[in-house]
Amino acid sequence: MATSSGDSSILEEELTCPVCLDLYRDPHLLPCGHNFCLPCLRRLKTRSAHGQLRCPECRQSHRSSVTWQKNFKLANIADSFRRRGQSEHSSHSRSSLSHTPTEVRCDYCPINEVENDPKAVKTCLKCEVSMCQKHVQPHLELPAFREHPLVEPLNDMRKRKCMEHDEMFRYYCLDERLLLCNACTIEGTHNGHSVKTLKNAMKDLKLHLDIQLHKVNRKIVRAEKNRQEQKEIERQNKAYLDDTDQQLDSFRETSIAHLDAFLASVRECIHTYEVEQGGGVQQNLARIAQDQTHLLEVHSGLERFLKESDPFQFIRDYNSSAKRYRRLLRKPLFFPDEPTVDTEPLYEIMEGKMAEFIAELRQHTSTLISSVCHFEGDGEEEVDEDDEESFEDDYNDSASEVEDEEEEEMRSEEEEEQNHSTGQESADEEYTPEEDEDDEEDD
Template sequence: MAELLPLTEELSCSICLEPFKEPVTTPCGHNFCRSCLDETWAVQGPPFRCPQCRTSYQVRPQLHKNTVLCSVVERLAIVEQARAPGDGWTPPVRAAAPSTVAQVACDHCLKEPAVKTCFVCTASFCQEHLRPHLDSPAFRDHPLQPPVRDLQRRKCPQHNRLRDFFCPEHGECICHVCVIEHKTCSPMSLSQASADLENKLRYKLTIMYSQINGASKALEDVQARQQGVQEATNRKIEQLRQEYLEIKALIDASEASSTRKIKEEEKRVHSKLDTIHQVLLKKKSEIQALKEKIEDGLKEGDEFEFLEKASKLQGIVTKPVYVPKVELDHELIHCVYQGTLDLKNELKRATRQLQERKPKEAPGPGNP
């Protein structure tokens, strides 16, 4: 997997940090998921800027699908799926079916523990009462299985037959009579369906681990950006404070107004980033919870119990992490700062003119 890591990073969207999904190319040559770029520009509005190089477009560019890049991403996904999960992660192993010899009683004598269960007779038998199945040719076509608990629960409530098939289209176990009603579906044996769903859940689990890693990186990025916003505003406020030291006695109110505008801008951006941070935390928590459920499901040894849980978990869809672009309004900050410089120069000019006029306006000795 290590040799594919650089290629994986090159084939990841810089907005959602996930492999490209329907990649499109901007006029400046950068690639993004179509949905990520659409959502970013919908929030941003005109002028539309490239999230990577910040190139500005007054009119929203026409985007076209990058078919070559899409094909490469699909091929990489197939390669990654075929490889065993690595990077220190070991998929959970399903527990073996527990031994139930001492837990299932013989249905004939109700005393001795059962050693086999007959799915044709739908009953479990101890060693003594199993003899007819072993000795008599009449029971030769009765398949015997290890003792099974709660056979009644495994029966089809409609046809009173054991449910020994699974319908993927409806996500339920069915009996051989139900197969006729599901003729347009693709029923399969319990063991085959269990193996198929287990493989799908394992693959889904690898994707979820990747999404969790993406969410963690996104959270770190948001925290770093919050720190950067705070440092940027602190530096600008300090510059303003140095300028106002010269004119503080005359324009205390102006200094307070300018500082308030920048603080409000910081609060606005910080609030948006904090909201994004909370959403990411919640999404990560939801994915983590679903991951734990899948891991618990994969430890279920009983195929029947596993299929009932796995079919529900397989239907739950998780979405990749999306972090919209939120930045300080540097134009606003620059205008505030430039206004301060202009005001200082204007005050200096006015003060100098006033000082130059004083000798002329001062009354002479002979003047009243």
């Protein structure tokens, strides 16, 4: 088999984790002195029994609660080797002309044979060799190689070998989920465990995956059905909201029109009442204006008498006008009655207008609520007993079919509904509605 024999190969082997068969990543020490990657130790801890973690190298048991110490020097060496390997890999990929880095060379063909392109097509796990199309023919044709397992070309056979016994992995422990060789099964460390060959383990796991795939497909169909149902509900809700908005807009316009008509009728009633009540006031104002005119006449005449300096002229004017002024002063002033506004007729008229407006508004509101909530009257036709029995039979048949097909899902839905109803009942008990108060007052 074609393997590297330099110091780099030895160093890489020393820096490889025995569990994941990859270079150390964050290596930690067990009390027994062996190093493992921290994620590998955590996986082993999750599979440990009775709080005991068994070392994959020496099989020594340790407490799972023991704190692992990080090996800083080993971590630095592994990181440096990994970076150097990546740089060498990139330079090799640029300089390689005959084959790509993923290709595996044939172990039988000479290294310097470039013309025949000695690229391996199969690897024999029993012979531990990689073969090209020419050298793999005996394994395919001769009966002696019939039991030799052939796999895709492997570049590193160590990934298929047990690090402890240097043998090929041929078994799989289902309890510890570990790959085993013949020596691992003979030593007895897995006594009582469920151990199967790799082929049978793969067959069982694939069967399990087929079951899981079937369940996933069923759930995908159910999820798509639920999505379509919710989409349809969303569409119906949107259509319902749009229709409700249109009805509310129409109701608003109708209500505003009725309110304007009601206010116009009330304003007309008030103006009519004002005209009727304003006639008497105008008459009173006219009589008061007459009294003011007479008094102003007397006031100006008396002032003229007092300003007169000629005795003859004063006596002459006094004899001619004093009698008339005295008569005007003796005339009593007009005192109108106290203003009383009789609003009872106006109140009756406005109350009638209000009753008509409220009746129309209640009618339109009831029509709107019935249209929005799809309310149906109580005068429904009675259902025939035979129809009820046939409906119940159909319902029971469909319910039994659903229970037979999806019993587990129905059980989970019932539990969720019970939890929801319990929370709803508790919320209803805590809720105490307040009584409405009527604050309307008639002016």
